[in-house]
Amino acid sequence: MFYGAKAQAVEDVSFSVGTGRVVALLGANGAGKTSIMKAIAGLIPATGTVRFDGTDLDDLPTRGRVRRGIVYVPEGREIVGNMTVRENLVLGGYHLGGRDRKSRAAMVLDLFPEIANKADRSAWRLSGGEQQMLAIGRGLMAGPRLLLLDEPSLGLAPMLVRRVFDRLAAIRKETNLSIVLVEQNLAVTMRICDELHFLRGGMLVGHRSAEELKDSASRQQAIDTFLGAAV
Numbered sequence: 280m281f282y283g284a285k286a287q288a289v290e291d292v293s294f295s296v297g298t299g300r301v302v303a304l305l306g307a308n309g310a311g312k313t314s315i316m317k318a319i320a321g322l323i324p325a326t327g328t329v330r331f332d333g334t335d336l337d338d339l340p341t342r343g344r345v346r347r348g349i350v351y352v353p354e355g356r357e358i359v360g361n362m363t364v365r366e367n368l369v370l371g372g373y374h375l376g377g378r379d380r381k382s383r384a385a386m387v388l389d390l391f392p393e394i395a396n397k398a399d400r401s402a403w404r405l406s407g408g409e410q411q412m413l414a415i416g417r418g419l420m421a422g423p424r425l426l427l428l429d430e431p432s433l434g435l436a437p438m439l440v441r442r443v444f445d446r447l448a449a450i451r452k453e454t455n456l457s458i459v460l461v462e463q464n465l466a467v468t469m470r471i472c473d474e475l476h477f478l479r480g481g482m483l484v485g486h487r488s489a490e491e492l493k494d495s496a497s498r499q500q501a502i503d504t505f506l507g508a509a510v
Contacts, residue, residue, distance in 0.1 A: 289482075292478075292481075303472040303474070304459065304476050310480065320351035349425045370417065408440075451471060485505040
């Protein structure tokens, strides 16, 4: 996986995500996490193969992957600040019919009551945590089967991080949604993930199940072994 002509961002990365499972990618800045997410979403070319439901997606553009059920929520939220909360949600369901968009918007606002009573307010007026909820909600509008979440805790206070991850846990419990989660914070990631892959220098350097990291000693060992002082 390359940026430009020569800069290789990721090398020899392979992992799978089961239905209804949450798989986390952990590593320091520059480890290649976002490059992997963008390649899965079709935003940058990949030298390998991305398979979804047994089908190669190599020649399928981003819009086609969204229609298949692969939705990317990027780092930094990238909501449209001068549009209302409701209008941002409509953007997320652009390919749906009017009735489906309306029902999915109602579902999202029910899931995130913090933004429900601000649905007709400009998105830039939301707090950081509310903007993150809107970004995730906009991704859910597309009816994803695989949700790619890039650093959802970035820049949020611990209380807001808990709220966001509590909502993600609820989504996971109520649906068969699969999630690939990019994070730097192991403690946050452990709230919802099933498996963790550790990256360093654009390569996978380790794998653990959430079950293997239940106690603090094993988590610290994983940090020391795979991430060093980066986390």
